[in-house]
Amino acid sequence: MARRYNPQQIEKKWQERWSASRLYRVKEDAKQQKFYALTMFPYTSGDLHIGHWYAMAPSDIYARFKRMQGYNVLHPMGFDAFGLPAENAAISHGIHPHEWTMRNVENMRRQLKSMGAIYDWNREVISCLPEYYKWTQWFFLKFYHAGLAYRGKAPVNWCPKCQTVLANEQVVAEGFCERCGTAVTKKDLEQWFFKITKYADELLDHSKIDWPEPIKVMQKRWIGKSEGAEISFALEHTASEQKEIKVFTTRPDTIFGVTFLLLAPEHPLVPQLTTPEHRVEVEKYVNWCQRQAEYMRTAMDREKTGAFSGSYIINRLNGEEVPIWITDYVLPSYGTGAVMGVPAHDERDFDFARKFHLPIRPVIAPQEGIDNELCQAYTDPGVMINSGQFTGLSNEQGYEAICNLLEERGWGKHAVTYRLRDWLISRQRYWGAPIPIIYCDKCGIVPVPEKDLPVLLPPDAEFKPTGESPLKYCPEFVNTTCPRCSGPARRETDTMDTFMCSSWYFLRYTSPKIDDAPFDAEKVKCWLPVDLYTGGAEHAVMHLFYARFFIKALRDMGLVDFDEPFARLFNQGTIVYSGGKMSKSKGNVIAPDEYVSKLGADAVRAYLTFIGPWESGGEWSDRGIIGISRWLNRIWNLVNTGYVSQTVEADAEKELRHIIHRTIKRVSGDLENFRFNTMLARLMEFTNYLSKVQEARNISQELWQEAIARLLLLLAPTAPHISEELWATIGRSYSIHNQLWPKFDEQLATEEEITLAIQINGKLRDKVLVPASISEEEAKKMTLERQRVKGYTEGKNLLKLIYIPKRVINIVVK
């Protein structure tokens, strides 16, 4: 046994051979069942850290397992390459975002290749290249023509001192400008939206997909569907031209408890409703609200603020006039931007009423006849009181009765509201796909004709930290001619949200080189939907939500014929080191390169799976990976030492056969359920067992060979390099990765003898080795005859005898 395990050498060797022989090239094949295993493509941040490997190595193991099971597996890789960090690098290091990004792509591709995954690099996609973003722009046009894209005003972060727009990332320390420290405010800007709200109800339906429950819950909360009523209040004695204000409420049953009405500071009627004597105060309050950062406004345990408008409004159900107040806890973008104030039955309204000494009138009582002074809002169900004709009804009955009356009189109706807002896709940035729109003074908004795509990013734009779209300062880009009238026109200078790019990349993998369409429809039909999508749970709402919307919209345009992009979703956990999530600023980043060059990619891959269950993540340990490295060494020595049979003992052979088949069964089951950690434990047990056999030399040469071949096959998905090398060592033909997954014989996998635990009154007192086929009668009889058992039961009454086949027998005595 001369050869030592040298992972660096064999890993390089086999990676070159795999590449040269095109081992992992994927082709559509109607005869094979397809399996699309997708890992979220990484952002081109520069270096792959161990967290990336934790996402990618186990998914590669699973994809390889499926491949060995005979599936035609597509397991592609690419790069999410547009985004702000590239621009920041440009600003701080003077390097062009394109160069910075592509340099990172090079490095990350090299690192990914060192992992030894089955990625077919011919299918790589890079979202910042024109051949890709041309189609991102094409999709924008499709959405535009389908009426799903529109222009509207939306607030952006604004620094009043620098007079610039700020990206969210530039707002630091709870709402201050990154550069000058001024409190950031909001400013309205014309921007592009996608009508994701049109799909709110369909997106709420997760019944067609197998996703983790927490992710579904998060998406549901994000959509935030509320059922209630829209109710009109009458304006009579005010300066307003409008004669009503509509509010949305989920509690129409509390309408008799309304003692004030609240408007968001941004509500359009605020100026008209403010009476001259309150003007100064209201304007001061509204200005103050505008200066507040978003986080301040939505912080919950903040004291209520507000201002009285001076006007009153009529609650049509009881004819009462109530004051109209302005407060920032009413959000302009939810419901109608106006709320009826019911302090007795809403905690926020209660706080507000307390602060401004407004009346609190209970209209729902816990039980009939009780009408206590409230010291907090009562939000539970109850009986209606002080509610005119509705008094005495349960609040559920009142809810319906009041809605019916409102509808009858035309004062309101049942209504549904969502927290979900339309998707704002405009970004005031350089490093993104330009929005393919032209503004012409004569023709207005004109989409760029398809034939003119892509709208290329000019390479020489100035991307200074103004926060405003850098393309604005690039006249060659901005100035163009109108595609309709050929007159002078201006291009849109905002770029698209990078979530646009990631909403369709999984379609592009099926046909990445095609240049007359975003994807080959036939190939998409062959591969999609994705069978298994794996990635971090941090994408629960944004990416995963937008991608679902995108596919539903494409389906309605007739571009695809399925409803959901990702049939099954799996979230891996987070890998931590020295007590925290890895981050460059903390300096606790584990660089895989170092371990790959020291212990080999196989050891890193295997160790990551061994830390714990994939979904729970775990802590990186330098000691832990050494254990894995030792194990791989033991396998290396086990195979290279060879085996010379001395005797052939039937019992030893029988037991080894059983161990082989039991191991195959367990490893297959563990892989199928992503229990990679226990899979590895099984393989270690198997290895340890084989070491003993190697020493005992009491089985035949043939059976030894068979056992080793099985071990290597089971190891192949996890440690593709060493298994390939040892496969060659034992004289098998290239490649182990084209072999089929070993099958097991159920009979051989089952134990012939089992240890039956004997309990007396629930306490373990004895164990006995019995044939697995033992009958209940026999088992009970032999148990009761045992000397040890008799010692515990003698002179006592046998109350019960519980027998659980193959497990336990419990004797209850008194």
Place this chain on the structure above:
RNA sequence: GCCGAAGUGGCGGAAUGGUAGACGCGGCAGUCUCAAAAACUGUUGGGAGGCAACUCCCGUGUCGGUUCGACUCCGACCUUCGGCACCA
């Protein structure tokens, strides 16, 4: 505050109603060596008794419950980690 996940040896974890601690790390003892490292072998939850084979008691965040039997199911609480946060 609300929603979600989780609490098991010195450590990572295994066992989802039936022998708690698989597998690995670390520790201890040994083999090899002038020595050390590496490697290999044995051992390793805590406590008590015994020369010993072994025997007994305790033990899965806390307190209760269901059950012949609970890490596992139910109820209350504590802690930790994620996510959402004035959505009327």
